[in-house]
Amino acid sequence: MKINWEGVMPAVTTKFTAEGQLDLVMFEKNIKAQIDAGVNGIILGGTLGEASTLTKEEKEVLINTTLRIAEGKIPVIVNIAEQTTSEAVTLAKRAEELGVNGLMLLPPMRYKATDHETVVYFKEIAKSTSLPIMIYNNPVDYKIEVTLDMFEELLKLENIQAVKESTRDISNVVRIRNRFGNRLKVLCGVDTLALESLVTGADGWVAGLVVAYPAETVAIYKLVKAGRVNEAVDIYRWFMPLLELDISPQLVQNIKLAEVATGLGTENVRAPRLPLQGTERERVLSIIDLAMKNRPVLPEYKTI
Template sequence: MEAHIWKGIFPALTTPFTQHDTLDLPLFNNQIQAQLNAGVHGIIIGGSLGEAAVLSLQEKEQLLQTAINTNKNKVPVLLNIAAATLKEAFETVKMAEANNANGFMLLPPMRYKSDARETTYFLQSVAAATNLPIMLYNNPVDYGTELTITILNQLAKHENIIAIKESTRNVTNLTVLKNNFGKRFALFCGVDTIAAESIIMGADGWVAGLVNAFPRETVVLYELIQQKRIDEAIALHRWFLPLLELDIHTKLVQYIKLAQQVTGLGTAYVRSPRLMPEGAELENVLNLIKKCVANHPGLPNV
């Protein structure tokens, strides 16, 4: 597989659990197959949406093994590295390499808010520890550390850092990155609500969340923009937006899993400290999802 060809729809997969709080690997296999059948272009395991913070390294290995076996080398399979220490990051790299991962998504250090020098050192150290390609994850809104142009200029020296997941929630930052780096990095939008705008402005791909419940709709929206069928893309995006807004909620994991339950692609089980919604909250979210499903506009051929 050509590691440098990273573009298109890369689902940030949720992690399915059983009612007994164990990994539901048969369901995970089915979820991956549904994504591949819909035409996604890559897969990301153990991201924020995948509840990475509450997964053990052994569980991440089980998820990765399942994905590799199901994928059969069709698309790149990336494992997220969200580590508090370099030791933890290196252990994740070693495990993923041993299980034939195709690359990594990489966050600045967790829990401690690193300054620019510390952030650069951490990310450079991880990049130097592997030959596999890396997608940096820039999400200062949720994690408090921004990958600035100054930091990225240092990281650009590492040839295996090939992509950036841009999640500042500011669509103009995509153009800032393009102006500074040209085609040095593949740029992925990491925020569902502004993905269409970002792709129109030149993003190479979309690390998507609601794709977990609506895989074909996500792929079709991307392809319509690629084919410059903008009016059709706008119409689909307007239907999709109330669902996409679930991706920017604090409880995005719970809400997207509810959407998967409604569309038959998952269950609502989450791992503590998260709890499944109940009462009015549950009713409101389910009503939104079911209303959108009922008003589905149909999909054009792409």
């Protein structure tokens, strides 16, 4: 399946039972809700998916389950965030064997690689697979920035095709477009900058709160791309307090509480993460409760 690298692509959470096992029943319910809302792809194994706590076997179960649910209707993309190049290459090859449609690559984990090391790392993975690739550029959280000059080198490989742009510099969308045209697709990776990024030329949105509010997220994307920006802004203003839950070290716990509110998940996380407690839990719940009471009526966005 060809990936166009556009539209809304949820970085989905991993569902767990109270006993800490994979909750595939709730996971399937959520994936189906994303597809029904009109998302353009599913991304597995990101930070929000608690990938660092998953075993190799669990990752394969999630991949196979998602491919079965998607039925080839939308692409399934796997995130690679490994500690060594060889581990990353092994996972990329295995993902392709399982039938995954694309990859998202983080820079080397637990080591602040130089620009040269980072480029070589990405290129070694890309050369090991025929799958199309999106580079995750998030220097705020991962301390490594993929600069435009680095992308100039990376784009010599045809299967490196997109960037999840999370530098927090909204003007970077324009810089990328000016430098590379449509050769490098741009997807916003920061929920609180999504509308602004789309207006300035981003092709898509790798979203977090979409796992709890898929329809609202897709509606914003569709309205912006249809030129109905004012309507999109109205929804976005309602959404902003929720979207801010994504830019927190506890984003997983925050977003899973939002999934509980919409019936699309549970708050079970895997240690060392623990469910929110005390005043912070009360604060997050108050944001979610207020949003649920004022949830907007959406236009018929699917027909736009």
